[in-house]
Amino acid sequence: MSSIPKIVILGAGYGGVLTSLRLQKELNYNEADVTLVNKHDYHYITTHLHMPAAGTDHPDNARVSISKLIDEFKIDFVKSTVVQIRPQDRKVILEDGTLSYDYLIIALGGESETFGIPGMAENAFTIRSINSVRLIREHIEYQFARYKREPHRTDYLTFVVGGAGFTGIEFIGELADRVPDLCKQFDVDRSLVKIINVEAAPTALPGFDPELVEYAMEVLRKKGVTFRIGTAIKECTADGVIVGEGEEIKSQTVIWSGGVRGNRLIEEAGFETMRGRVKVDEYLRAPGHENIYVLGDNSLMFNPEGRPYPPTAQIAMQQGVNCAHNLVASIRNQSLRPFVFSNKGTVASLGKGEAIGMAFGKKYKGRTAAWIKKLIDLRYLFIIGGIPLVLRKGKFL
Numbered sequence: 077m078s079s080i081p082k083i084v085i086l087g088a089g090y091g092g093v094l095t096s097l098r099l100q101k102e103l104n105y106n107e108a109d110v111t112l113v114n115k116h117d118y119h120y121i122t123t124h125l126h127m128p129a130a131g132t133d134h135p136d137n138a139r140v141s142i143s144k145l146i147d148e149f150k151i152d153f154v155k156s157t158v159v160q161i162r163p164q165d166r167k168v169i170l171e172d173g174t175l176s177y178d179y180l181i182i183a184l185g186g187e188s189e190t191f192g193i194p195g196m197a198e199n200a201f202t203i204r205s206i207n208s209v210r211l212i213r214e215h216i217e218y219q220f221a222r223y224k225r226e227p228h229r230t231d232y233l234t235f236v237v238g239g240a241g242f243t244g245i246e247f248i249g250e251l252a253d254r255v256p257d258l259c260k261q262f263d264v265d266r267s268l269v270k271i272i273n274v275e276a277a278p279t280a281l282p283g284f285d286p287e288l289v290e291y292a293m294e295v296l297r298k299k300g301v302t303f304r305i306g307t308a309i310k311e312c313t314a315d316g317v318i319v320g321e322g323e324e325i326k327s328q329t330v331i332w333s334g335g336v337r338g339n340r341l342i343e344e345a346g347f348e349t350m351r352g353r354v355k356v357d358e359y360l361r362a363p364g365h366e367n368i369y370v371l372g373d374n375s376l377m378f379n380p381e382g383r384p385y386p387p388t389a390q391i392a393m394q395q396g397v398n399c400a401h402n403l404v405a406s407i408r409n410q411s412l413r414p415f416v417f418s419n420k421g422t423v424a425s426l427g428k429g430e431a432i433g434m435a436f437g438k439k440y441k442g443r444t445a446a447w448i449k450k451l452i453d454l455r456y457l458f459i460i461g462g463i464p465l466v467l468r469k470g471k472f473l
């Protein structure tokens with residue numbers, strides 16, 4: 077190891093940003109050389125992306141410039157795309173250069189998991205980044221404009237959302253709120269617009285309390301959403317989806333939110349993975365690599381009952397804090413701290429003023445849950461950017 081250890085953090089999402097912020101606070105001058113690499117020069121607030129995707133908010137409100145978050149005197153930021161991780165050489169290959177490291181933090185976020193459904197990767201949209209939601213937002217408006225030119229094509233006005241997990245449900249809530257405005261803007265009869273949610277599992281929002289799930293579905297049904305729960309999508313084509321026993325739902329807009337996997341670069345680097353996620357040790361390190369930490373959607377950890385923790389921003393943030401602590405401890409030859417997840421609860425938005433959630437050991441729904449969701453979002457802004465960021469972005473959340 078060189079005299080000043082080199083720490084390279086891949087990805088400025090929830091895990092990467094929290095690791096960076098903690099390191100810049102805890103490390104002493106010249107104790108380590110820290111580099112943060114990210115595809116874009118902004119951090120995006122993934123938990124907010126369902127709004128710009130549906131068009132109920134502007135994409136800019138879901139992103140923050142990285143230079144406003146980190147202290148560039150303490151952390152070098154490199155805007156680049158990682159193309160290869162080479163653990164055997166302790167190097168990371170970027171699209172425009174190479175970085176060597178003593179400690180590596182992999183926090184590149186997840187990718188959409190299509191479970192091999194034919195045509196899904198090619199024909200469906202996914203809600204994963206600022207660029208992906210810009211596309212969805214524009215596409216939705218375009219369908220209304222197209223319908224006005226070809227009024228026999230009602231498939232332009234049919235929106236299929238695959239998956240009734242967190243992302244799918246939050247997006248549907250926003251889309252259902254957006255539709256009346258679009259109908260007004262394009263002089264379209266609301267009854268012609270269909271929002272269909274198709275979910276293979278026997279319930280929407282698995283893991284949520286059944287009473288809250290029923291409430292959520294009722295709220296969304298009242299907004300005009302049709303649920304096809306317990307129905308698998310067999311294929312996605314350029315003309316729609318094939319579901320169940322071969323029924324075709326014609327649609328020009330399929331949004332897939334049915335699954336998340338880890339980043340492909342991790343498998344390609346030779347790490348052992350399950351759906352692209354590395355089963356990390358109690359200190360968040362990849363097995364056999366004491367100098368490589370894997371966080372957030374790229375890591376796999378199990379709860380005391382032996383079930384994997386779902387990939388969430390909440391766990392990614394807590395892992396970032398723990399990872400920074402362990403990096404500093406490693407450099408100072410102190411003992412590492414095992415990661416213990418502290419579940420603060422989960423809230424799913426159902427559109428304006430409506431949400432369901434479990435927090436502080438209690439169930440919440442309606443306006444109260446929507447307020448808790450807002451508080452969670454504001455807390456996040458405060459953690460990463462303090463009061464100035466809360467004042468700048470908070471009003472949009």
Ligand SMILES: Cc1cc2nc3c(=O)[nH]c(=O)nc-3n(C[C@H](O)[C@H](O)[C@H](O)COP(=O)(O)OP(=O)(O)OC[C@H]3O[C@@H](n4cnc5c(N)ncnc54)[C@H](O)[C@@H]3O)c2cc1C
Nearest residue numbers: 087089090091115122157158184185372373387388389390
């Ligand atoms: C619509 C939606 C709503 C959600 N709502 C919630 C919620 O309410 N609560 C909750 O807890 N979780 C929620 N989640 C899940 C949560 O957003 C993720 O679990 C969380 O973002 C994971 O954090 P991460 O640090 O692993 O990765 P991410 O936050 O995804 O960050 C990964 C970063 O790596 C960058 N990157 C990727 N590939 C490369 C590359 N090759 N080179 C360079 N940079 C790269 C990306 O640009 C990104 O900045 C939601 C997810 C979605 C999609």
